[in-house]
């Protein structure tokens with residue numbers, strides 16, 4: 645590790661802003677996503693994106709920038725007031741439902757910028773440059789739901805504040821799954837718990853035999869602002885798209901202010917709601933954990949599973 649990336653800096657700014665890329669077409673989830681943004685698919689009783697925004701806010705990131713695109717108006721409507729609906733509920737004295745619909749517009753300070761062309765995740769993150777400015781920021785991919793009690797993002801923010809550079813989240817996946825992810829080669833870091841490692845190289849969606857490990861990048865990042873410069877210089881990679889993984893590889897391989905990449909190896913609950921099976925698993929597990937529905941769903945599931 646370079647000296648600069650391990651030296652604690654009392655002046656290093658703390659991460660305050662979250663960026664949520666939400667411009668994707670949701671092709672893995674067609675036909676459900678033909679006319680509806682994939683971020684709006686309900687997981688139990690809330691759209692998937694609400695869990696992600698709530699995670700950012702509970703990690704202390706009250707400033708959220710969504711990178712949206714065509715057909716994403718439902719997202720802006722969801723995080724806005726709905727006075728007509730509130731009036732109807734008020735007339736009925738239904739304060740419980742008023743609280744539910746108000747929860748999504750009280751979550752934080754949400755901003756939007758549009759990615760005019762679908763040029764890749766790296767390009768989407770680059771669209772946040774003006775809003776983010778010169779400070780570290782988090783990126784949360786809307787497809788990944790992380791158990792809300794896991795504290796992954798807060799841990800990553802803490803690691804970034806102590807070590808500088810950028811921090812990604814890694815998770816062990818089966819070998820036949822590596823080609824769906826960015827994959828990292830890592831090394832231990834002296835003085836850190838064993839869930840914190842240094843990233844020595846990264847490759848986006850490698851063929852099974854070419855993967856440097858089975859540690860896959862999952863959709864949480866805390867990035868140094870230097871990533872913006874690097875993204876501008878990053879040529880289209882895998883799939884002809886500008887890949888965030890390729891920019892992180894440049895940051896991992898280079899030296900200087902803002903360079904260096906660490907990872908938090910996550911062993912908790914994560915669901916890929918952009919995938920049909922992952923989505924169903926999220927609905928079942930979060931349904932069972934739901935304070936009101938959980939008991940009944942659990943009972944029903946036991947009987948249902950016994951009959952399979």
Ligand code: G1P
Pocket residue numbers: 765785787788824825826827848849860861862863887888889
């Ligand atoms: C993106 C990233 C990939 C990462 C994955 C996590 O891929 O490019 O490196 O492993 O998210 O979900 P996508 O799933 O958008 O194809």
